[in-house]
Amino acid sequence: MLLCFCLFVIFTAAGTVRNQEFAVEAVTGYYDGLMESFFPSYRNKSQPVYGTVLSRMIGIYREEVNPLLQYSSDYRKTTGEDLVSGEYYYFEDDEDRDNSVEEVAEGTKKFNLKNWEKPAYLRKYIYQIDSTTMVTNSEINGKELLGMDLSLSKSDSPQVLIYHTHGSEQYKDSRPGSKSDTVIGVGDELTRELKERGVSVIHDRKVYDMRNGKEERSKAYDYAANAIEKYLKKYPGIQVIIDLHRDGVNENTHLVTTQNGKKMAQIMFFNGVSRTASNGNLSYLKNPNKKTNLAFSLQLQAEAMKKYPGFTRKIYIKGYRYNLHYRGRSLLVEVGAQNNTVKQAKASMSLLAELLNNVLY
Structure with missing residues (x-):
């Protein structure tokens, strides 16, 4: 029965x-x-x-x-009007979360491979899955994701592209009109740190969320996508694409950690799975690299737990694609928030560069 x-x-x-x-x-x-x-x-x-x-x-x-x-x-x-509403076209701008992002619990900051192989453990302690989407256990199979070989051999030709969909994002002490005080300046620091480690990097310092002096976030992902495609055409050897952002949180939330004796902004890896709870898989947002995207962020998270517990927040998963489909080793990173200082955000790039170097090389 x-x-x-x-x-x-x-x-x-x-x-x-x-x-x-x-x-x-x-x-x-x-x-x-x-x-x-x-x-x-x-x-x-x-x-x-x-x-x-x-x-x-x-x-x-x-x-x-x-x-x-x-x-x-x-x-x-579902009506035809629902399916053609504006949110279906300019949705990828939306990284807002339906609740505050949870921190990794103090007792789980030690890496334990057996625990990380269990989807139930990852759901509870490592991932935060937005209520507007869903992820199956087979997609967050820790054993498979952590076992995926993402290694590269260093080359003189560009292998890493760093860009900023929302390049106008600033920190609490950013000077007006100073690019170096925005998330783009944080990208400058990550570029420098990676180059010091022998990694060949291209840093796109263009601003895609402003047009004619006005905020234009609704089309920022489209503008950034056009740029990515041009870079990949010019430098086909690019294997890693990193979109650096700055998060927005409640003013009472302070994303600061002390690592190697320095105060740094905490970072958060953000994944899109091209699926919403209400609409299922988004066929018009296919991502053949989704599994590799998930492996990349989880391996970086594991590396951070091993060496710098408290540096990363929970990996956030939401339903859209966020231009992560161009390469398997694509990454969206939130570096601190609006109430972090520029110095804290830039300081965290030394650790992010180290994590990237350890996972990729």
Whole structure:
């Protein structure tokens, strides 16, 4: 009876979720689990067959199917007007979070490989997943992501591109009109630190969120995308693309850490998964490099935990793409916030450069 119920739940999910990829993954997982569990038990008689099969099915339901049901939507109620509203075109500007970003708990700042291989642990202690999106356990398989080889060999031709979708972002003591006091100046510092380590870097210092002296954030990702494509055409050897931002937080939140005896701004890695809870996979925002993007940020986070606990905040995952699709080793980094000083933000680049060098080279 329970077997029939579980099958009913799985196929119901396939009919209600707009993008059926999740349901297919769940059914495939169920089938694999059934075959793996049933036959060894049948041959070995080590335990009752029904006990093994039902345990595996319950596990699959909890880990894969239940999250899908939570975020399912009835798209017969979606109107044409909803699908062509402005938010579907100028959405990638939105890095705002639906709540404050959680800090990594003090007791989990030590890296433990066995823990990091468990999706449940990553969900609770390492990732913060925005309520407007969803991520399956197979996507945050720590063992797979941490085991992915992202290494490169250093070259004289440019391998790293640093740019700023929101280049006008400033800090609390930024001097008006001074580019070096904005997030672009922080990019200057990261460029210098990487070059000192023998990494060939291109730093794009253009501002994409201002036009004719006015803020133009709604199209900033489009403008930045055009620039990225030009750089990749000119320097096809670029393998790493870093978009440096400055976060905005509640004034009572202070993103400051002391590392190597210096006060630094905490940083946060930000991933987009091209999927929202209400619309499923965004087919018009495909990202063939999503898994590598997730591996890149998780490996950097792990490296930070090993050497500089407290330097990074939780990795934030949201539903859009944020121009991370151009290369697998693409990274969006939030460096401090509006209430950090320029000095604190620039100081943190020495550690970020070290983490990048350790993961990539």
